[in-house]
Amino acid sequence: MSEIIELCRRAREASYALAAASRATKDAALHAMAAALRANADRIVTANAHDVTAAREAGTPESTVDRLALDRGRVDAMAAGLEQLAGLVDPVGEVVRGYTLPNGLELRQVRVPFGVVGIIYEARPNVTADAAGICLKSGNAVLLRGSSSAASSNAEIVAVLRDAVVEAGLPADVIQGVPGDRAAVKELMQARGLVDVLIPRGGAGLIRTVVSESTVPVIETGVGNCHVYVDADADLDLALTILLNSKTQRPSVCNAAESLLVHATVADEFLAAALPALADAGVTVHGDDKVVALGKDVVPATDEDHAAEYNSLDLSAAVVDSLDGAVEHIRKYSSGHTDAIITRSQAASRRFVQAVDSAAVVVNASTRFTDGGEYGFGAEIGISTQKLHARGPMGLPEMTSTKYVVIGEGQIRT
Known part of the structure; x- marks a missing residue:
């Protein structure tokens, strides 16, 4: 034996x-x-x-x-x-x-x-x-x-x-x-x-x-390519606070945000504030063409970037034309761990919760809450x-x- x-x-x-x-x-x-x-x-x-x-x-x-x-x-x-x-x-x-x-x-x-x-x-x-x-x-x-x-x-x-x-x-x-x-x-x-x-x-x-x-x-x-989607009806100040916490509070863990999606109607305004704030926090943004056009320090993103679990101060980012576009992106790249929407629209939040098939779907809060201790389980x-x-x-x-x-x-x- x-x-x-x-x-x-x-x-x-x-x-x-x-x-x-x-x-x-x-x-x-x-x-x-x-x-x-x-x-x-x-x-x-x-x-x-x-x-x-x-x-x-x-x-x-x-x-x-x-x-x-x-x-x-x-x-x-x-x-x-x-x-x-x-x-x-x-x-x-x-x-x-x-x-x-x-x-x-x-x-x-x-x-x-x-x-x-x-x-x-x-x-x-x-x-x-x-x-x-x-x-x-x-x-x-x-x-x-x-x-x-x-x-x-x-x-x-x-x-x-x-x-x-x-x-x-x-x-x-x-x-x-x-x-x-x-x-x-x-x-x-x-x-x-x-x-x-x-x-x-x-x-x-x-x-x-x-x-x-x-x-x-x-x-x-554990594998966590977690998304934060900033909806057209988001409170943009709240969205920035949640994004920074999701990404930078502890970037090496599985419930840290790795991907940012922004609705096209608020992309210019939100990214004008978010990209400098992320840079100040030491985050390197890997963005699609629309994000690259809005930030001088943004690195062009590849498919591998959008699918990555970085576990570091790196973040993929993309601009989407609709909530359904965000859902489609998440379905393609998410690992099914935690995905979040920031919105003031009940209809948008209900649609997102119904359409996104992940272990945790979060509305107007940080992805970092997906944790046994934070859920009140006491241990995980x-x-x-x-x-x-x-x-x-x-x-x-x-x-x-x-x-x-x-x-x-x-x-x-x-």
């Missing part, structure tokens, strides 16, 4: 104990995990320093190094996130629907854990603690495969968390790290029957690889851009499946 299959087998065995655990036991484990992170913060930060040094020696951009780096404050934030999870409602056992059939059978659809969840993710080691906590609270054993750039950090965090769950009375194998070589990842993706679902978190390349090579069911997350494992099972921010309920419980008194089918 290979090392990976053995890890998966142990996770499956541990998942049975976790599925039967009470909320009190799971919450005690989360508090123990938080306390262990704080108690071992120096150990974790020391391990992280090796990753940070290696990243800098490899020429990694400082923005990426910052996402990788941990200090005592960031470790404490990880611990606080686990404590917050403990305060959330346990989804396991929730009755989704239930009623008595005409023949007297009592039917209930209840939430149950998936069982074993594999998570393949990039860069940020805080995801290790977040994912472990979310999976534990929702009753799932978890197999964590972080990127090689955070190998030392992730290994230390996993070791600390495993010791903590044992103290709370759960098997250590409800949390396991997966070795980082490609062969191991491939084996994890092929472990159908031992792993119930895989969730990739990272760039488009990672997600594409997991989707195309996995025989385990995959929930796609990622943002699903697919349509099966879960869509949008995945909180604790989305980390469960359901089963039907049927209770009878001797009924037989005739």
Whole structure:
């Protein structure tokens, strides 16, 4: 038996104990995990320093190094996130629907854990603690495969968390790290029957690889070519405020705006204010011919620009002749994550909401609100851009499946 299959087998065995655990036991484990992170913060930060040094020696951009780096404050934030999870409602056992059939059978659809969840993710080691906590609270054993750039950090965090769950009375194998070589990842993706679902978190390349090579069911997350459309009836001052927040508040994340669309009737006025404001914020605009004509620093856009998830201070821009033109552009280039309209017209907002098929459609607000925490879920494992099972921010309920419980008194089918 290979090392990976053995890890998966142990996770499956541990998942049975976790599925039967009470909320009190799971919450005690989360508090123990938080306390262990704080108690071992120096150990974790020391391990992280090796990753940070290696990243800098490899020429990694400082923005990426910052996402990788941990200090005592960031470790404490990880611990606080686990404590917050403990305060959330346990989804396991929730009755989704239930009623008595005409023949007297009592039917209930209840939430149950998936069982074993594999998570393949990039860069940020805080995801290790977040994912472990979310999976534990929702009753799932978890197999964590972080990127090689955070190998030392992730290994230390996993070791600390495993010791903590044992103290709370759960098997250590409800949390396991997966070795980082490609062969191991491939084996994890092929472990159908031992792993119930895989969730990739990272760039488009990672997600594409997991989707195309996995025989385990995959929930796609995260790729975000998010649009802001400024309608003919928009409040242009409001539109500029929302655009700048959507693009610049945190440009490296999946819910940051990557594309701007402006109705032709307001394009001259709006872009006269927006292009200088974007330039002042350090944003490079990649525009179509109409946008290029209105801004001396605008770079001509290609098809690839309009489809890009930049994750940087870059923005594609185009002028459209109508709301339907904006919808057509979004249908062609959007990744189905988050798309926003800025308008004072109820008719336009209703049409946009009906016509745009994305996980989140926003009216008169920043795209940056597509987030489990901002939605009031308390936690999220990622943002699903697919349509099966879960869509949008995945909180604790989305980390469960359901089963039907049927209770009878001797009924037989005739």
